[in-house]
Amino acid sequence: MIGLFAAIFPQFELPRASTFAGMVDWQYDVLFWFSAVSLGAITIGIVVFSHIYARKKKGERTAYIEGHTPTEVGVSIGLFVAVMAIFYWGWIGYKEMRTMPTDALEINVVGRQWQWEFQYANGRKLTNEFTIPLGKKVKLLMTSADVIHSLFIPNFRVKQDVLPNMYTALWFEPTMAGVHDLFCAEYCGTAHSKMLAKVTVMPPEEYERWQLDWELAALKEATEEKAKPKEASAAPAEQGKQLFTAKGCPACHTVDGNKGVGPTLAQVFGRQEEMQDGMTVTVDENYIRESLTEPQAKVVKGFQPIMPTYKGQLKDEEFTALIEYLKGLK
Numbered sequence: 001m002i003g004l005f006a007a008i009f010p011q012f013e014l015p016r017a018s019t020f021a022g023m024v025d026w027q028y029d030v031l032f033w034f035s036a037v038s039l040g041a042i043t044i045g046i047v048v049f050s051h052i053y054a055r056k057k058k059g060e061r062t063a064y065i066e067g068h069t070p071t072e073v074g075v076s077i078g079l080f081v082a083v084m085a086i087f088y089w090g091w092i093g094y095k096e097m098r099t100m101p102t103d104a105l106e107i108n109v110v111g112r113q114w115q116w117e118f119q120y121a122n123g124r125k126l127t128n129e130f131t132i133p134l135g136k137k138v139k140l141l142m143t144s145a146d147v148i149h150s151l152f153i154p155n156f157r158v159k160q161d162v163l164p165n166m167y168t169a170l171w172f173e174p175t176m177a178g179v180h181d182l183f184c185a186e187y188c189g190t191a192h193s194k195m196l197a198k199v200t201v202m203p204p205e206e207y208e209r210w211q212l213d214w215e216l217a218a219l220k221e222a223t224e225e226k227a228k229p230k231e232a233s234a235a236p237a238e239q240g241k242q243l244f245t246a247k248g249c250p251a252c253h254t255v256d257g258n259k260g261v262g263p264t265l266a267q268v269f270g271r272q273e274e275m276q277d278g279m280t281v282t283v284d285e286n287y288i289r290e291s292l293t294e295p296q297a298k299v300v301k302g303f304q305p306i307m308p309t310y311k312g313q314l315k316d317e318e319f320t321a322l323i324e325y326l327k328g329l330k
Contacts, residue, residue, distance in 0.1 A: 017176035018156035104139035111149035111162040114191040123235040131200040133207035139171040150186035167285040174201040240325025
C-alpha cells in the first residue's frame with residue numbers, strides 16, 4: 001500500500017528532488033498505513049464486541065469475560081517488535097541525514113526577519129535565493145540574526161531549525177534540476193508567511209559558468225575602479241583573515257603549529273581538544289563561536305583562562321568569516 005494516496009491523487013504528490021526524498025516518503029507511508037490499519041482494526045473490534053456483549057434485555061447481567069494470557073502477551077510483544085523495528089529504521093535515516101559529508105559544497109546561511117541570506121565561499125551573496133549544482137552534495141551552515149527560524153525545502157524533504165548565537169547545519173544532494181521552494185517553518189513574527197526563497201538546481205557545468213561569470217564581473221569592476229570593491233565581494237575566509245589580524249588574535253594564537261600564549265590554530269578545525277576539566281571537545285563551528293563569546297566556558301588544558309570576550313563586538317557575518325578562515329588553516 002506504499003504510495004497509495006499519491007497513486008490515487010497524483011496532484012498532491014511532491015516531487016522527489018533529493019536523495020533523501022524517497023527514503024522519507026517510504027518511512028512516512030509505512031507509519032501512516034500502519035497507524036491507519038491499526039486504528040481500523042481497533043475501531044472494528046470495539047464496534048463488534050460492543051454489539052456481541054451488549055445487554056439484550058433489561059436487567060440482564062453482562063457476561064463475564066476472562067482474559068487470555070497468551071494472546072495478551074503475544075499482542076504486546078508483536079507491537080513492541082513492530083514499533084522498535086520502525087524506530088530503528090527511522091534512526092538509520094536520521095543518522096544519515098545528520099552525518100555531514102566532508103566533500104560537500106558549503107553555503108553559509110543567515111536567517112533574519114523576514115528574509116534569507118546565502119553566501120558562497122567565493123564571497124558571492126544572494127538574498128532569498130541560491131543556486132546549486134545537480135548531483136552535488138550541499139551543506140548549509142546556518143545561524144539566525146534575531147529569532148528562531150526553520151529552513152524547510154519540501155521537495156528535498158529536509159528541515160532544520162535556525163537558531164540565534166549558534167550554528168546548525170543540514171545537507172542534501174539534489175537529483176532534479178529546476179526551481180524549488182524554500183519556506184520558514186517556525187513562526188517568527190508578523191511577516192513569517194512571506195519569508196520565502198527559491199533554490200535553483202542546474203547542471204554542474206552551468207553552475208560553474210554561473211559562478212565564473214560573477215567572479216569575472218566582480219574582478220573587472222574592482223580592476224577598473226568603477227566602484228570600490230565591496231567587503232561582501234571578498235571571500236569569507238579572506239575577510240576572516242583580515243579580522244583575525246585586526247582583532248589582535250596573532251598576539252596569542254599562532255597559525256603555524258608553534259605554541260603561543262593560547263593554543264595554536266593550525267589544523268584546529270575538527271581537532272579533539274582536552275579541556276581543563278578533563279572533558280574532550282571537538283572543535284567545530286559552535287565551539288569556535290562559544291570560544292569567542294564565552295572564552296572561559298571551556299578552557300584548553302595547559303593554558304590560562306585569559307582570553308577576552310568578543311561578545312557584542314562581532315556580527316554574525318564576522319563570526320562566520322573567522323570560522324571559514326580557521327577551517328582553511330591546514
